[in-house]
Amino acid sequence: MSTDKTFRMDGKAIPFEAGETVMDAALRAGEYIPHLCHNPNFPPHGSCRVCVVDVNGKHMCSCTLEAAEHMEVDNSSDAIIDKRRTLLQMLFVEGNHTCPACEKSGDCQLQAVAYHTRMLSPHFTHFFPKRSIDPSHPDMMFYYNRCILCGLCVRVSRDVDKKSVFAISGRGIDSRLVFNSPSGKLGDSDFSATDEAAKVCPVGAILPKHVGYETPIGQRLYDNKPISVVGDTIAKNHSEKPVVIGGPHE
Amino acid sequence: MTSALETADNPQDMKRIVIEPLTRVEGHGKVTLLQGSNRSIQQARLHITEFRGFEKFIQGRPYWELPVLVQRLCGICPVSHHLAAAKATDMIVGASELTPTAEKIRRLMHFGQTLQSHALHFFHLCSPDLLFGFDDDIRHRNIVGIIEDSPEIARQGVLLRKYGQEVIRITSGKRIHGTGAIPGGINKSLTQKEIRYLQGDIGQMIAWSQGALELLKKVFFEHYNYHLGFGSIESNMMSMIRADGAFELYHGGLRARDRNGESIFDHNDYRNYDQYIRESVKDWSYMKFPFISALGQENGWYRVGPLARVNNCDFFSTPLAEEARKEFIAIGDGKPVQSTLGYHWARLIELLHCAEAIAELLGDRDLVGKELRNMGNLQSSGTGVIEAPRGTLFHHYEIDELGIVTKASLIVSTTNNNQAMNESIRKVANQYLDGHRLTEALLNQVEVAIRAYDPCLSCATHAIGKMPMELNLCDDDGELIDRLEKRADGRISRTI
Structure with a gap:
């Protein structure tokens, strides 16, 4: 891909194509912008806001912001990292993210992005919400404690798998993931372990059953290199065969 | 066989002496003593006031999380819980036996843990009592005193423990709370490089273990009858x-x-x-x-x-x-x-055995094998039992058809020794506290008896002499007549 158009991010010229977002152009140029709800293989959603950047003095969501010439993008100043860290701290205290006992630890994008932003503590008071698990599916497990409502499973199940198994219900602090089944249980839905939606969760909310800690410590995605170097789990899963999907963003 | 000192006939008429907090065993413990008017000890009880709740809150969790989740019970010997839970989940996944590679790596992990735990207990926690005497100055009777007086012994203790931790790290990924054992087997075998690394120092570990054993025997025989009879x-x-x-x-x-x-x-x-x-x-x-x-x-x-x-x-x-x-x-x-203090002697024999067994295992070709796991048909329950450094450890789980734990029962080593520890402190109280004015040295006799059993109790007790403790003596009406306080910085003061 060649283009003459560029914007500047942290002093570097980032080339972009017409219609391309700041996030996609930056990732293509090898510049990492932290993100959770975004996956380069799927249309942007702009819900987690972790990819916030400063553009000409304004805080913008880089995964949904169309790139333009003369943009001056701040992706790495202490001020912008502070914003991201605060967002992550709120995510951590809103759920119950007990990394030491989580199968996803070491492969988890939330954990890796938290390290990237130098988050050392939750800072805010934990909500400690009382949440459960849904073990009703024969092959997959859903952990409400870990869901960050990024909406990736919702979009992929709807747009790629064409099943619409997942939806986000409720408003504000009462928002939660729900399953499209008569009983409301995941096991009674059309969800399958082979669905694309089964592979996109950036945290440990959707995981296969009967599998625990089979990948040794030291061999997990973020054990040796930071997420800014190795990229995110979901992109890895789809890197060999990009998924082309339709949907409201196209 | 239970001594008469468990429950006094007329406790309301007696002086109540409380040692609290005695220690932290993933919580706290205390000792209460009742003295009659003739100052004889009429009742002695060890209370472990812990409530961890693991048996309850792992209900509702998936069985495959158990080996990693339950080991959080302890930071000293988590490998014991890791392996006991793994053995129970082996049964649940229908793995009637492990591959040779899986079993030997689990054994290696366990030897490494027992080595480090026993080294910690002897060198860091108990050697100050044994080498300096139970009534040595509290400011000297600690690991710093050992470092000052016998730096080579302290160094050996630190490095023995480090070696055990390295065995755990290489077999489970981390020195504390690793993930090596999984239902049906293990998640990694060893590389030749890792084996050579561990082989490098094992000869020294065996020699130091022998040295520790000889040192303990020398101390034991110097006051043979006293050590044989103390809290026995x-x-x-x-x-x-x-x-x-x-x-x-x-x-x-x-x-x-x-x-x-x-x-x-x-x-x-x-x-x-x-x-x-x-x-x-x-x-x-x-x-x-x-x-x-x-x-x-x-x-x-x-x-x-x-x-x-x-x-x-x-x-x-x-x-x-x-x-x-x-x-x-x-x-x-x-x-x-x-002999209750015979625990120390036996512990160091085990330390030596672990070092020898590690050396033997490191020459086994199965450690680099690639068959890591066996699986069978899912079962509804599983029991795993192991000898933790402090004693027999039972894990028992039942699951439902979805793989969720519905029942969990754990009998940990400290629980198995509960009555015995109570009996030993009663013996010590009768032998050494009867009718005496309270002193820190007397207080330490009780701790020495408890330490012999279980470093989970004694680690905080002897954390470089920093265990805060309060000893109260009350008269028949419950009026406080004497109080000794050991502060977090190790200072002892009479506060009344």
């Missing part, structure tokens, strides 16, 4: 045993012998432990009191841990430990060694 009680003993009677830490049947060394049961299948082990409850303790059901609550309590294991086994499979066992057993004169 007559008890049954229970431990795991290999099919041929050899000392065993990882897998085997259970053997129990009475105070005379006569068999109570032998090679019992631990999966049926609830048919011969029961637990009783007492209204003054949060911790249960296990007993051998055939003998009843009064006579069926027992001791576990190094003393029981070395007494119970027919032999060690490694030569140096076997020689040490024979010398140890000889002091029993044909009967089990019942």
Whole structure:
């Protein structure tokens, strides 16, 4: 891909194509912008806001912001990292993210992005919400404690798998993931372990059953290199065969 | 066999002495003593006031999380819980036996843990008592005193422990709370590079273990009768045993012998432990009191841990430990060694055995094998039993058809030794506290007896002399008449 158009991010010229977002152009140029709800293989959603950047003095969501010439993008100043860290701290205290006992630890994008932003503590008071698990599916497990409502499973199940198994219900602090089944249980839905939606969760909310800690410590995605170097789990899963999907963003 | 000092007849008429907090065993403990008007000890109780709640809150969790989740019970010997839970989940996934690679790596991990735990207990926690005397100045009777007076001993303790931690790291990924054991096997084998790394220092570890054992024996024999009799009680003993009677830490049947060394049961299948082990409850303790059901609550309590294991086994499979066992057993004169301080001696024989066993295992080609896991049909329950550094550890789980834990029962080493620790402090209280004015040295006698059993209790107690403690003496009306306070910085003061 060649283009003459560029914007500047942290002093570097980032080339972009017409219609391309700041996030996609930056990732293509090898510049990492932290993100959770975004996956380069799927249309942007702009819900987690972790990819916030400063553009000409304004805080913008880089995964949904169309790139333009003369943009001056701040992706790495202490001020912008502070914003991201605060967002992550709120995510951590809103759920119950007990990394030491989580199968996803070491492969988890939330954990890796938290390290990237130098988050050392939750800072805010934990909500400690009382949440459960849904073990009703024969092959997959859903952990409400870990869901960050990024909406990736919702979009992929709807747009790629064409099943619409997942939806986000409720408003504000009462928002939660729900399953499209008569009983409301995941096991009674059309969800399958082979669905694309089964592979996109950036945290440990959707995981296969009967599998625990089979990948040794030291061999997990973020054990040796930071997420800014190795990229995110979901992109890895789809890197060999990009998924082309339709949907409201196209 | 239970002593009369458990419950006094007229407690309201007695002086109540409280040592609290005694320690942190994933919580807190305390000792209460009641003195009659003639200053004789009428009641002595060890209370472990912990409530961890693991049995309850792991209900509702998936079974495959158990080996990693449950090990968080402890930061000193998490590998024990890791492996006991892994053995239970082996049963749940229908793995009737492990691959040779998986079993040997789990054994290596366990030897590494026992080595580091025993080294921690002897060098860091107990050697100040044993080398300086129970009544040595508190400002000197700690690991810093050891470093100042015997820097080479302190160095050996630190490096022995480091070696054990390295074995754990290489087999499980982390020094504390790793993930090596998974249902049905392990998640990694070793590389030749890792094996060579561990082989590099193992000869030194064996030599230092021998040195520690010789040091302990020298101290023990210097005041032989005192050490033999200190807090000593007559008890049954229970431990795991290999099919041929050899000392065993990882897998085997259970053997129990009475105070005379006569068999109570032998090679019992631990999966049926609830048919011969029961637990009783007492209204003054949060911790249960296990007993051998055939003998009843009064006579069926027992001791576990190094003393029981070395007494119970027919032999060690490694030569140096076997020689040490024979010398140890000889002091029993044909009967089990019942000395409470004999725990230290037995523990160091085990330390030596672990170092020898690690050296042996590191030469085994199965460690680099690629067959890591066996699986079968999912079962509804599983039981895993292991010899933790401090004694026999039981994990039992039941799951539903979705793989979710519906019931969990854990009997940990400290619980197995509950009655025995109570009996030992009663003996010490009777021997050394009877009628005496309270001093820090007397207070330490109680701690010494408890430390002998379980570093989970004693680690905080002896955390470089920093365990805060308060000892109160009250008159018959409950009026405080004397108080000693040991502060977090180790200073002792009379505060009344």
